[in-house]
Amino acid sequence: MPFGLVTAWKRRLAKSSDQNDPWKYKSLEYWQLDDRRPSAKRRQRSSVYTLKEMEEATSSFGDENLLGKGGFGRVYKGTLSSGEVVAIKKMELPSFKSAEGDREREFRVEVDILSRLEHPNLVSLIGYCADGKHRFLVYEFMQHGNLEDHLNGISEMKMDWSQRLKVALGAAKGLDYLHSGSALGIPIVHRDFKSTNILLNSSFEAKVTILG
Numbered sequence: 001m002p003f004g005l006v007t008a009w010k011r012r013l014a015k016s017s018d019q020n021d022p023w024k025y026k027s028l029e030y031w032q033l034d035d036r037r038p039s040a041k042r043r044q045r046s047s048v049y050t051l052k053e054m055e056e057a058t059s060s061f062g063d064e065n066l067l068g069k070g071g072f073g074r075v076y077k078g079t080l081s082s083g084e085v086v087a088i089k090k091m092e093l094p095s096f097k098s099a100e101g102d103r104e105r106e107f108r109v110e111v112d113i114l115s116r117l118e119h120p121n122l123v124s125l126i127g128y129c130a131d132g133k134h135r136f137l138v139y140e141f142m143q144h145g146n147l148e149d150h151l152n153g154i155s156e157m158k159m160d161w162s163q164r165l166k167v168a169l170g171a172a173k174g175l176d177y178l179h180s181g182s183a184l185g186i187p188i189v190h191r192d193f194k195s196t197n198i199l200l201n202s203s204f205e206a207k208v209t210i211l212g
């Protein structure tokens with residue numbers, strides 16, 4: 001057999017055994033993720049809220065509504081006047097006055113990008129508040145909190161293997177949507193993919209959250 005054919009044959013053989021090896025990298029097509037461009041129901045645009053609405057929704061940011069704290073500030077459970085239950089991220093003021101311009105620019109860019117993204121495995125941005133110096137992001141509420149608490153056994157509920165697999169696949173689909181660039185035409189790199197940024201809804205569907 002000519003040398004070129006032997007190498008081609010060896011390459012093909014290696015490729016087929018790679019497909020059966022669970023530890024070998026496989027392209028996205030292999031996993032047949034069929035909902036990469038879902039026709040999910042879109043919110044027309046993000047709603048804008050006042051500081052008063054944010055205070056009313058969270059009983060003035062009462063500790064009983066505190067869901068957690070991250071790098072950007074505290075997150076509260078809130079109920080909007082429509083009755084919709086949401087998660088409200090209260091962005092902390094930067095410690096230096098000179099950093100205020102940067103924070104403002106980041107906030108605007110984040111709101112602009114987040115409000116254009118829509119996928120069943122991405123936590124949706126419902127709206128925002130920019131009232132005076134106060135900045136808030138309003139997200140869909142995820143009843144079962146973050147994945148880390150479940151993996152660490154903090155939550156009472158134990159996840160079986162099929163639920164864990166569903167969570168892993170859901171988070172992968174959310175990331176794939178960002179990386180494929182289908183929303184904005186350019187790929188978005190998450191840069192902070194971790195178990196506290198994978199949230200679970202009432203039916204344990206995983207959704208990736210971005211920004212903090």
Ligand SMILES: Nc1ncnc2c1ncn2[C@@H]1O[C@H](COP(=O)(O)OP(=O)(O)O)[C@@H](O)[C@H]1O
Pocket residue numbers: 067068069070071072073074075087089123139140141142143145146196197199209211212
């Ligand atoms: N949309 C949400 N629904 C329910 N809980 C949330 C939501 N967003 C954040 N949280 C909770 O608030 C915590 C803090 O969130 P965040 O500010 O994003 O910081 P981090 O990602 O470092 O935990 C999360 O770990 C999660 O438990």
Ligand SMILES: [Mg+2]
Pocket residue numbers: 070196197209211212
């Ligand atoms: Mg987070």
